[in-house]
Amino acid sequence: MKHLRTAFLLLTISPLSAQIVLTETNDRLRVEIDGELFTEYRSDRKVPCLYPIISPTGAGLTRNFPFDDSIPGEEHDHPHHVSVWFTHGLVNGVDFWAQHLKRKGEIVHKSFGPRSTQSSSANGLPSHTATFSVNLSWEEGDTVHLTETRTYTITARGDTRLIDVESVLTGVDGDVVFGDTKEGTAAIRVAPTMRLKGKVGKGSILNSNGERDGDAWGKRAAWVAYSGPDPEGKAAVIAMFDHPSNLRHPTWWHARDYGLLAANPFGRHDFEKKKDKHLGDHILKQGDTLTFNYRMLFHQGDLKSAKLAEEWQSYSGQ
Template sequence: MKLLLLPLLLATTALADEGFSIKGSTEPMAVNIELDGKPFTTFATDSRVPYMAPLRSTSGAVLTRHWPMEDTFKEEERDHPHHRGFWLSHGNVNGNDFWAWQFGQDPKIVLKSTPKIEKNSFSVDLAWTAGGKTHLTEQRSYAFKKIDDKTTMINVVSKLTAADDDATFGDTKEGFFAIRVDRTLRLKGKVAKGHIADSEGRTDDEAWGKRSKWVAFTGPDEKDEPAVVAVFDHPSNLRFPTWWHARDYGLLAANPFGIHEFENKKDEKHLGDLVLKKGESLTFRYGVILHQGSLESAKLADRWTEFSKTP
């Protein structure tokens, strides 16, 4: 199936009350987001899976990994090239790996039409394609909010619809809604000084594979200032509270499908499978908090409670 990519509107810019501005560009195809007139992040479509990178704090510090988008920091690890900033994909949709893609493999998540830009948000129509079929269509939106001078939030809504046939989400830990944090926020690495915390009071490696409302990486940013990167699961999501693929090398992923691996039930490999019949839809809502400060000053429990009340 050949998909036509419509040009983004260079003149389409929206100014938000919170200080965000959003503008489309065509070379390369992207949506650029600024905060108070300075770069905040970019939604990019130059890989097999769309991603947003880098994410910055209100101070301008980069909070997500640099590589493979840029090769500036020689001490940065070169593992997992599919971990690109902040993205959404899954390792088994009808047997197709949209997560750990390699060059030469078929699965792609492609842009179908011009991104729709509004005041402090934009939306995109996507298609999950492999083997000559569209397995899923997706309507995804990103909304940006400046909570205070130290805190920003990104709200993401993804509506996935089974397209050409039924769509089976397979039980694997390789997914689903993910961020890869920068070097100093990690627990493991040459310059790692970070920690993990979750809503249930677990820390570091204890958070892997557990269910919780939110998980956060904390530690010094690249400017050696305290920072927090957190992901919120919404109560309306499938199998809330979700399981978390939270790794010491900087990966943080909310994953409602990888039950047999997270629960160590190796003989029940299809425990987390989910089938969408052709034409059926499933909607996910997630929140991302970027905070310049400590875990305590981030007030994640209060922020999550407010987020949980959003429709």
């Protein structure tokens, strides 16, 4: 009987173990869930990013371009929109976002930090989590404006995948000015089927205030969500949550009908159409740190099953 009980315990525990696997290759880190690719940390662009983002059913939830330009129905605009990324368009006058200004910057991957995986169960539903960190340098030529420790925590729970991003920024070369521009900051470029416009776009936007589609652009909100069909035609939701501890929470949202979803705490004059172009500036003193936390939700299902209000309460502690 003792051996039977032990065997039963192993059977019940084993589905909760080793469900997320992290594999490092050079400057990349592959994240697999149940043996299938979920995402990969990539540092082969001007800014590090996560690409692709794969749903539990195997559909890609973010745009493939500029990594792959052969996908039918995808627009090739904004090549700096690289799936899931974090940067800003005006840091000490340097463009780390679109590379359009005279002064162009690059976020350089320096090293990987600690990583871990664990499994648990909540309300009878298995939950698997993996965490890894990277050390980055925001550079313009030989000048280092910022150093950053960025931590990704990935959770797999039923039909939902969560990516928590914590960015700890430290000023290096004197004070650092984050300039007022709409070009930033924590961003996702969704799959073309979830866009609001275009030949295959059938999506919609909703924010925590109840504002929809074009009315959500430039508004302050706790979260914003895209919903619509994934490339396989199945219902999907992509949302981002702005943590209450973040600078100027609730943040402004650069949420576009062509598939961009970005939280931006610095673009006040653009979003509110103010004359003062420095209204949203923020100065980080040399040696001080500035921390941002965001949660990105990828759900296979509709807005009702995504339970965004409950997810927000869980994330925010409110």
